[in-house]
Amino acid sequence: GQQLNQSPQSMFIQEGEDVSMNCTSSSIFNTWLWYKQEPGEGPVLLIALYKAGELTSNGRLTAQFGITRKDSFLNISASIPSDVGIYFCAGQGIAGGTSYGKLTFGQGTILTVHP
Amino acid sequence: KAGVTQTPRYLIKTRGQQVTLSCSPISGHRSVSWYQQTPGQGLQFLFEYFSETQRNKGNFPGRFSGRQFSNSRSEMNVSTLELGDSALYLCASSWGTSGRAGETQYFGPGTRLLVL
Numbered sequence: 001g002q003q004l005n006q007s008p009q010s011m012f013i014q015e016g017e018d019v020s021m022n023c024t025s026s027s028i029f030n031t032w033l034w035y036k037q038e039p040g041e042g043p044v045l046l047i048a049l050y051k052a053g054e055l056t057s058n059g060r061l062t063a064q065f066g067i068t069r070k071d072s073f074l075n076i077s078a079s080i081p082s083d084v085g086i087y088f089c090a091g092q093g094i095a096g097g098t099s100y101g102k103l104t105f106g107q108g109t110i111l112t113v114h115p
Numbered sequence: 116k117a118g119v120t121q122t123p124r125y126l127i128k129t130r131g132q133q134v135t136l137s138c139s140p141i142s143g144h145r146s147v148s149w150y151q152q153t154p155g156q157g158l159q160f161l162f163e164y165f166s167e168t169q170r171n172k173g174n175f176p177g178r179f180s181g182r183q184f185s186n187s188r189s190e191m192n193v194s195t196l197e198l199g200d201s202a203l204y205l206c207a208s209s210w211g212t213s214g215r216a217g218e219t220q221y222f223g224p225g226t227r228l229l230v231l
Contacts, residue, residue, distance in 0.1 A: 003157060031218060042119075042205050042222035043158075088158065092218055100170040101148040101163025101209070103220060108157065 006089050006106025013079055014114050021087060021109045022073040029091030032065050032072040033103065038085045046087075047074070079113050086110050117142065119208050119223035127229045133194040136226045138206035140187050146211030147189035148220060149181060152203040164189050165211045193228075201230045 004023045013019060023032075031050055035043035047058050049065035049072060056063055063074045072089055089106040093099035120139045128134050140147050149161040160173040164183035181191040187208075193200055207220035 033219065035222070040224075040227075042121075042207075042225045045219065045221060048219045090158075098171060100165070101146050101211070101218070101220075102160045102171050102173070103148070103150075103158075103207075104160070105158040 004089055004091060004104055004106040006109060008109060009107065010110040010112070012112045012114065015080060017079055019076040019079055019083075019111060020073060021089075022071060023089035023091070023106045024071045025091055025104075026070070027091070027093065027104075028069040029093060029104075030069075030099075031092040032063070033090045033092070034061075034063050034072070034074045035088045035090060036085045037088065037108075043088055076111075079111075081113050081115055084111055084113050119206060119221055121204075121206055121223040121226050123226060124224065125227045125229075127231065128196050129231050130196055130198060132196050133192060134196060134228060135190055135192045136204055136206075136228075138189045138191075138208075138223060140189070140206075140208030141221055144208035144210055144221075145187050146209045146218075147183060147187065148207045148209070149189070149191050150205045150207065151175070152205055152225070153201075158205070161191065196230045198230050201228060203227050 004025045006023045034046045037043045047063040052069050054065040060077045086108045088108050090103040122137045146165045148163040150158050152158045163171040167183045178194045183189045203225045205225045207222045209220045
């Protein structure tokens with residue numbers, strides 16, 4: 001099925017470093033979401049973006065909804081060991097029709113933080 | 116406020132059997148979406164239910180079905196299990212209304228299904 005292009009696929013960083021990951025799509029999305037998943041658990045919502053150009057922060061996390069509505073990025077500042085996990089971007093199309101309840105996901109970015 | 120709950124958390128079945136998974140959404144949420152997560156295919160949308168009606172369906176065979184009850188709880192069923200159905204099955208709930216925040220989905224912990 002269709003997936004968003006998420007990069008990088010994995011990152012190995014030192015504690016304290018900043019992290020940046022992004023997602024691109026050939027389709028326009030009405031909503032962009034960023035999730036974090038840890039082993040054995042479901043994805044946990046980090047940030048939700050609803051408007052093109054929107055820049056939203058959640059603690060050390062900052063995400064932006066691209067102007068073209070086809071991309072988004074997530075930054076993590078001053079990483080800590082508990083940031084370890086898999087980060088997913090997800091997009092949802094224009095509300096209604098074939099977009100009802102359907103999120104399209106990126107392949108995920110595996111983040112490893114060395115103390 | 117309780118989050119999305121899924122039961123059971125782990126399940127082992129053999130080929131040819133059928134399985135039913137359950138999902139209870141966040142209180143007040145009327146939309147439940149189901150996803151399959153595998154290492155090879157990632158997170159794939161199965162279907163979505165709102166007010167007991169299926170509004171959307173992904174590209175999965177008819178062996179995958181679901182339903183929603185009047186209290187918004189949802190079940191999904193997989194019949195004639197195949198080895199390739201081994202996966203983490205996730206459900207997510209949302210208000211289900213269109214517009215800002217209406218569709219933001221919150222996930223449960225998932226049901227890990229192993230088919231032998």
